[in-house]
Amino acid sequence: MSTALLEVRDLSCRFGGLMALDGVSFSVASGEIFGLIGPNGAGKTTLFNLVSGLTPPSSGSVIWRGAAITDLPPHRRNRLGLARTFQNLRLFDDLSVLDNLLVALERHSRSSSIDGLLCTARHRQAERQRREAAWQLLEELGLSALADRQAGTLAYGDRRRLEMARALGTDPALLLLDEPAAGLNPAEKEGLCALIQELRQRHRLTVMIIEHHVPLLMRLCDRMAVLDFGVRIALGSPNVVRRDPRVIAAYLGGDASGETP
């Protein structure tokens, strides 16, 4: 845990009178699986939106490999190596499964639009590589049999995996997963756990994951942060976090710590 890949520093986000995030700081080291938990409305998804660039923070900064990216638009952040999935899945429902991936692989092609129109050798070569990369990802996530299906017609679990495949298609260093286990049955949840670890190995990923299923997260994560009402109330390894009185209070509604954030 030497170099921080991502750091959020004093991040705040206010929606009108609501303080969705209030001075949150932590850093994520290269290669770790970092969990983000907290009750509903704690600001977890808001934090993802700030990190991926969909929402501007009211104050504070997002730092990527030591440089501030707070003012960069989402597509530039993606090109730096930041990809995410959504809690409510945002696939291109009208495109085929394969095309969903090809869109993500778009910027990795080395041929220009002119090449494309003229169908040059370079274009055909780049196209072939792009398709190979897409098929490889489909294979990896067990979707190759569904390649030609319209994304909107897939079963729920397949849609979740497709969204992950598509995020991986942009070749990220950091993958933000927003409740990837939501709506999955216990067996599928186990499978997902294994899949995330496998993907981390193979793609040398750092993973940041929001999940409500705390036992799953405790097993999966190297470290985690706990948010409650927009404030970071705990940070550390699952074992440390599990015993933190403020976390217990937030989850059980008690007042073990004597102070409410």
Add this chain to the structure above:
Amino acid sequence: MIEALLQTLLNGAASGGVYALVALGYTLVFSVLGVINFAQGALFSLGGYLTYLLMGGRIGVNGALPGWGLPAGLPFWLALLLAAAGSGLVALLVERVAFAPLRRRGAEPLLALITSLGAGVVLVNLLQILMGAEGYAFPQESGALAGLPEVLMIGGARIRTIQLLLLLVCSAAVVGLSLWLERSRGGQALRAVAEDATTAQLLGINSDAMVRLAFVLSGALAGLGGSLIGMSVSLPGPYFGIGYGLKGLAVLVLGGLGSVPGAIAGGLLMGLAEALVPAEASGWRDALAFAILFAVLLLRPSGLLGRRTVDKV
């Protein structure tokens, strides 16, 4: 009889092709932003006037610089391409002025209908100030038909060559655009933005750049249409594009909002239907066009090839 029918069909297909160009322009912008660019008709006019000037045409007595013109005219084909590019650039300006500020402030998208209409009015009036309200005919010596006979005999039918050229250019533009959208990386990125701009951005696609590209392409299509009509008929005045803009809008709705094949099919259907109105009843042409529109909408409210639902949350 057969010859007359062939002539009629070709005329219909040619004007239908122009309608399809205009409708495709609307479609491109609509699919990425969900709004109609009402400056499209003005860009159509602009294309025609740019081609006229680039071919060496002179400004008339009512223009700001009467008698002025380029020292040398370009051949029609080159002027056509440059005018399309010019209209595309002006469309980019329209986006900057009439659309981008609203989007940046998160304004209600429907407001862009008014701002783009305003941009169109300004454009047409600028044309009128600079070029006057008079009609212009393209110089024939450097025209599309230079070196070609005015009338071709095909299967015993007399066909105006210019109509055939019109149809060919429209087909090339429509096929080229469809292939580009379908096959190229840029086209794929544009379709991704059309489906979900936010997600496209998170996949590394610069959504704003794609929106600008959609405007440039739609302006170029309008400019192309205006130039072709100017060549085949003439430029009857700065407002002539507005009529085509409205017809294109009808075609857009007829084909189905946001559907590329719909815009093409709708354009052809509209053009052919109009051409079948006999010359002595030509005053009924627009009436027929809009009657078809109403009939189709009664049976299929989403248009010929439109999606059943277009509402986005």
